[in-house]
Amino acid sequence: MGLNKKSVDDINVSGQRVLCRCDFNVPLKDGKITDENRLVAALPTIKKLIADGGKVILCSHLGKPKGEPKPELSLAPVAVRLSELLGQEVKFAADDEVVGANARAAVEAMKDGEVVLLQNTRYRAEETKNGEALSKDLASLADVFVNDAFGTAHRAHCSNVGVAECLKAEGKPAVVGYLMQKEIDFLGKAVENPVRPFVAILGGAKVADKLNVINNLLEKCDTLIIGGGMAYTFLKAQGFEIGTSLCDDSKLDYCKEMLAKAEKLGKKILLPVDSVTVKSFPNPIDAEVASEVHANEDMPSDQLAGDIGPKTAELYANEVKAAKTVVWNGPMGVFENPTLSKGTLKVAEVLADADATTIIGGGDSAAAVNQMGFGPKMSHISTGGGASLEFLEGKALPGVVAADEK
Secondary structure, eight states, X not given: OOOOBOBGXXXXXXXXXXXXXXXXXXXXETTEESOOHHHHHHHHHHHHHHHTTOEEEEEOOOSOOTTSOOGGGXXXXXXXXXXXXXXXXXXXXXOTTSSSHHHHHXXXXXXXXXXXXXXXXGGSTTGGGTOHHHHHHHHTTOSEEEEOOGGGTTSOOIIIIIHHHHHHHTTOOEEEOHHHHHHIIIIIHHHHSOXXXXXXXXXXXXXXXXXXXXXXXXXXXXXXXXXXXXXXXXXXXXXXXXXXXXXXXXXXXXXXXXXXXXXXXXXXXXXXXXXXXXXXXXXXXXXXXXXXXXXXXGOOTTOEEXXXXXXXXXXXXXXXXXXXXXXXXXXXXXXXXXXXXHHHHHHXXXXXXXXXXXXXXXXXXXXXXXXXXXXXXXXXXXXXXXXXXXXXXXXXXXXXXXXXXX
């Protein structure tokens, strides 16, 4: 995949209509935004386009309205908050069909440096099917397309792929924004051209979710560290007793193949040597729970692993300390529970202090790092869980492919 993309720094949009796809898929409660990280992350690109004197038309999806107008998933609250964050009015074009009379009139009346926000792109059924009608409607508003929504880069939708193709067919530019550029720089280059030693840490519950990631990263990294629920399928494949721990019996042969592949390639796979065990998963998830620590050799048959044990955490920490590039996707245990969060905390602490490029692949790992207060100490925290996983699998992301090469 060509990772050398034209960005907002390679063009000047003065006097032009710029359609900018952002990720404003923010959590709402009673019409109020409860976490505005995604809005804040979009500001540098929006400010650059305003400063250039572009007519800035913003679009995004929000939630899953499934192709029809759902008032509770309107982007109206986003327009209000963005106006405050930017210190200038963001006019909301409230069209249930996204590009309707309101949007056309608002764009028509725009002066350079003004901002309009379109309605939730998923109000239209074509959006998620990359249907031509919506792509053409969006393209009709713009002279330039800027994609700054990494969170949906792994999906080929109208608002990130279809519209770019329509504009490119007319000889108009499609470039990436600053947020997208940062994701490509860190995730793309970490995997394609890492400073070594390159250590990948994979956690989370299921091996099935990470099959292709394990396979791809084994070829790229020097050491693969495996924690979380998925580690126990690997341990069972090696013949250890895992009690009632999470396990995917249909993937035992796959785990054996990966262990053999690592040996053949001269790569290290690190697995837990001890675990924090409990009788059953805590319910609710953050409830107090009695736990024990057991080495792999003496795992009780009636307990399950809820976190990596202290010896494992130490082993993993030492490996990370020697690394120059680290990619981490997926927690080491049930990080939402104080008793079962110590493994994840230890890994986060070591990464925060590491003399390395540290990249956190969205989703639960990003949540864990931010909750534990280590966010600012990481080189990069990805804004897209699914998209970052597909990047680490070595897949070409449609939203990235659609942008012009330099």
